[in-house]
Amino acid sequence: MFDLIKHLVKNYIQHTVSDNGNITVTHNLDLEDVSSVDALPDNLTVGGWLDLEGSSITALPDNLTVGGSLDLE
Secondary structure, eight states: OOOHHHHHHHTTOOEEEOTTOOEEESSOEEOTTOTTOOOOOTTOEESSOEEOTTSOOOSOOTTOEESSOEEOO
16 A cells, blocks of 8 residues: 655655644645555645546545645546
């Protein structure tokens, strides 16, 4: 399973994790062509756009919030 926090840290993507484990990405999240992305955590918030084109995601998580555009294809 894809480890989003590990990906965020490795790629120096600014984010926070709340006490209850909810992840907030401060700006954009570009996961285009990251084929290892098969799922995202529930309650994920992305402040800017979210690009999932070319990923292996087949369903969006519960309570996903995206401040900008959402690119699926």
